[in-house]
Amino acid sequence: MSGFLSPVFEPGFFASAQVHVALEVGTVVALVAAAVGSFAVLRGQSFAGEALSDVGTAGGSGAFLVGVGPLWGFLVLGAAAACAMELIGVQRPRGRDLATGIVLGAGLGLAALFFSLVAEYRDTTGAPVTVLFGSLFTVSASLTPAIAALSVAGLALVLALYRPLLLSSASAELAAARGLPVRLIGVLYLVALVLAVALASLTIGTILSTGLLVGPAASAMRLTARPVRALLMAGLLGVAAVWLGVLLAYDSFYWPPVGHGWPVSFFVVALVMVFYLASGLPRALGARKRRRSAAGEAA
Amino acid sequence: MVNAWEVASIVAVVAGVVGFFTVLRGSAFVAHAVPNGSFAGAAGASLLGISTLFGLGVFSLVGALSIGVMGRRGRRDAVTALALVTMLGLGGLFLSFTTQYAAETYSLLFGEVLGVSTNELIPTAALAALCVVAVAVLYRRMMLSSVLTEVGEARGISAFGVELLFLAVVALASTMTVPVVGTLLIFSLMIGPPAAARSLVSRPAQAMWLSVALALLTVWTAIAASYATNYPVGFFVGTVSAALYAVGRGFAGWRSGGGLVSATTAAAGA
Amino acid sequence: MTGAPAADEREAVLEVQGVDVHLGNRQVLSDVSFTVGANDFTGLIGANGAGKTTLMRVILGLQPPSSGRVRISGREGRHRSTIGYVPQKFVFDPDMPLRARDLVALGIDAQRWGIALPSRSRRERVEAMLAAVNGLQFADTRIGRLSGGEQQRVLIAHALISEPTLLLLDEPLANLDPASTQEVVSLLAKIAAEQNIAVLISAHEMNPLLPVLDRIIYVAAGRAASGRTDEVVRADVLSKLYGDHVDVLHVHGRVLVVTGAGEGLDLHGHEGAITDGEVLR
Incomplete structure (x- = not known):
């Protein structure tokens, strides 16, 4: 078995402790990101997710400044940004887009400040890049319990809110008319979004975390019309992207130029993009088939 | 220092003009994604040893147009996010192959306007002129198509065509601005000042001029503050933009509370 | 029911x-x-x-x-x-990703926590309701792909x-x-x-x-x-309501409410009818 799979799994893949941690953490985070991301796409809050992750850049670099783990930086500034977005609280989509952009701009400004301070006061030139691009291989095993706990919290929140959240995402007016607290649901959802973005930022980096959040969810939505199935499928695609990404990144140590591993985050987002493009195929093929059969009938 | 003023002023004019349409079309995410993603082009160019401007141009244009094409069949915000992370992922890959990456990344993402050299001034000015001319030529079509898409379509203005042209203009603006001021600065300038201008005045042409003026005010304040404090320009641009937006919102709120007609809808309708 | x-x-x-x-x-x-x-x-x-x-x-x-x-x-x-x-x-x-039947099902229990467990009675109740609005044939279509009239029936x-x-x-x-x-x-x-x-x-x-x-x-x-x-x-009731002279005309079994008659008549409106208190100029 291992003999004929050896071209796929390079030596040491299953024995590596780094790979174990990467797979465990990656799986959990991919599941949370997919569940929370499904609603981000449904609610048109992909941009908010992206903004929160970029604000997380400020959090991560700020954490370096004060000497705590980046995860706590992501969470604190993420929560602050979510509050700001909610306070600006614009209901129309275009206005919300602007409010998100303003928070994002201010957050990135803060990131610029923190980075310059990190460069000035601490001799950690590599730190910003770790925050920005992350790497599943550098996640320390000691963080696993915290990641698992936060993941469970994020997942539990979305699943508990599932039905009210689904209705208020489909139509806020219908939900309000039934007496559902639409605004409170939105705030609780933002909490879940902050958690998911912080976790994804920690594992694949702040600037790529949006990929894991939005990609699997957007692909799943195109593959099925059923809400629960879309959620499950998004989780499946997210986990697949992480596993394949870890495998390819591990294998890439043996690719030319030998000895240089390609970043795992690159593979994860590339796979997510491939999944998204592939998810459009069934409908495109169906449309072509219909056109052809229509042409055949006409002839 | 003088170069910094000049380049930043050019950038502010372009950001004010392009940003006006960005805000009108609700395309803040695209204005963030295209410049941000195009940094991968710079990273790739430095890896291959070719012109940074070329790399930025290719990546921002390809990125912007693929957002336009994919957005036809999917959710625009979701495909924007995907295009962005794909480009950034490539950027991360390119960076991982170079050795002195940290400083490079930093200046591309957050800008080093105070270190602009004279030979960057001319291409920046040329691209800026191209950008402003493009918007001037497309002004009325883009206006109609952004505000009343269906009416535009009925009059033969393809919404998809306008979207692609708009994205190309954003790509052009990114190409010229990212190497000199970084992705963060251009994004903040394209959102804050136009959004504030829109809340302050109702006529579209006025809003556009005001957004240019506010963008200039923002960069000048930011450069002066950065020079005085030695903190990065990007920090001040982000903060001043947010403050301007807050002032604009406050003004609009105060005015609509006073019973006058809301400016934002009037700006869209004129 | x-x-x-x-x-x-x-x-x-x-x-x-x-x-x-x-x-x-x-x-x-x-x-x-x-x-x-x-x-x-x-x-x-x-x-x-x-x-x-x-x-x-x-x-x-x-x-x-x-x-x-x-x-x-x-x-x-x-x-x-x-x-x-x-x-x-x-x-x-x-x-x-929300079919017509999913939206109807949310009408039963959108306020509850968690994901609904599959249940035969719930499914039958949804189908009976969709049948009542003549909507069974598009039960499995995404709600956003239905026509306006179909969406309305699903909402009902x-x-x-x-x-x-x-x-x-x-x-x-x-x-x-x-x-x-x-x-x-x-x-x-x-x-x-x-x-x-x-x-x-x-x-x-x-x-x-x-x-x-x-x-x-x-x-x-x-x-x-x-x-x-x-x-x-009636003309007297509606005139009092509007605080203006109002005529109520019965034409071919249709009711036309004509307001602002003092300012001159210009018959337009839905299918030639003037209705619903539109002040004419």
Whole structure:
């Protein structure tokens, strides 16, 4: 078995402790990101997710400044940004887009400040890049319990809110008319979004975390019309992207130029993009088939 | 220092003009994604040893147009996010192959306007002129198509065509601005000042001029503050933009509370 | 669908008493009072901008009135579980993974925690409801890909499946062609009779509804007059309501309300009819 799979799994893949941690953490985070991301796409809050992750850049670099783990930086500034977005609280989509952009701009400004301070006061030139691009291989095993706990919290929140959240995402007016607290649901959802973005930022980096959040969810939505199935499928695609990404990144140590591993985050987002493009195929093929059969009938 | 003023002023004019349409079309995410993603082009160019401007141009244009094409069949915000992370992922890959990456990344993402050299001034000015001319030529079509898409379509203005042209203009603006001021600065300038201008005045042409003026005010304040404090320009641009937006919102709120007609809808309708 | 109490036919499902609403500095509704009895099919008629949607929002508890009170099934406060509501405007994204049957199912239990477990009775209940609105054939289509009329039927099913005692519909006929209008009106009349519920339907054009309406609430200039159709749609009642001279004409079985007659007549409007208090110039 291992003999004929050896071209796929390079030596040491299953024995590596780094790979174990990467797979465990990656799986959990991919599941949370997919569940929370499904609603981000449904609610048109992909941009908010992206903004929160970029604000997380400020959090991560700020954490370096004060000497705590980046995860706590992501969470604190993420929560602050979510509050700001909610306070600006614009209901129309275009206005919300602007409010998100303003928070994002201010957050990135803060990131610029923190980075310059990190460069000035601490001799950690590599730190910003770790925050920005992350790497599943550098996640320390000691963080696993915290990641698992936060993941469970994020997942539990979305699943508990599932039905009210689904209705208020489909139509806020219908939900309000039934007496559902639409605004409170939105705030609780933002909490879940902050958690998911912080976790994804920690594992694949702040600037790529949006990929894991939005990609699997957007692909799943195109593959099925059923809400629960879309959620499950998004989780499946997210986990697949992480596993394949870890495998390819591990294998890439043996690719030319030998000895240089390609970043795992690159593979994860590339796979997510491939999944998204592939998810459009069934409908495109169906449309072509219909056109052809229509042409055949006409002839 | 003088170069910094000049380049930043050019950038502010372009950001004010392009940003006006960005805000009108609700395309803040695209204005963030295209410049941000195009940094991968710079990273790739430095890896291959070719012109940074070329790399930025290719990546921002390809990125912007693929957002336009994919957005036809999917959710625009979701495909924007995907295009962005794909480009950034490539950027991360390119960076991982170079050795002195940290400083490079930093200046591309957050800008080093105070270190602009004279030979960057001319291409920046040329691209800026191209950008402003493009918007001037497309002004009325883009206006109609952004505000009343269906009416535009009925009059033969393809919404998809306008979207692609708009994205190309954003790509052009990114190409010229990212190497000199970084992705963060251009994004903040394209959102804050136009959004504030829109809340302050109702006529579209006025809003556009005001957004240019506010963008200039923002960069000048930011450069002066950065020079005085030695903190990065990007920090001040982000903060001043947010403050301007807050002032604009406050003004609009105060005015609509006073019973006058809301400016934002009037700006869209004129 | 036998859950609705069939106690006293005269029991008021909805009582609106002396409701005033101010939006900003503008008074939108002033001293509006009416009752809707169990099983009444009531039309809320008025021109665009007369305050119909605001009144609906007050009934739903989404817009607190400046004064006055709203009692639903004799109780004051938020008892919206007994109201089904179909909004005027609804836009569903075409790619949203939500089938017609999923939206109807959310009508049963959207307020509950967690994901609904698959259940045969739930499924059958949803299908029965979809059948009642002639919507079984598109049960598995994404809601955003249905036509406006189809979406409306799904929304009606969504509103009805929680077995409300009162169904509110905000301008359900506004964007329908005449054939669909007839279909929706007769569907609503059928459902109201079968399920024993009171219906309050708002419209700026009363003619398509006249055959099925028991009562009418006519809103104009922020005030309302209510009663049986023949008690309300009269020149003297409407003139008092508008504070202006109003003619009510009966032409070919249709009712035309002509206002602002003093400023000269210019016959235009829906299918040549002048209706609904449009002030003509």
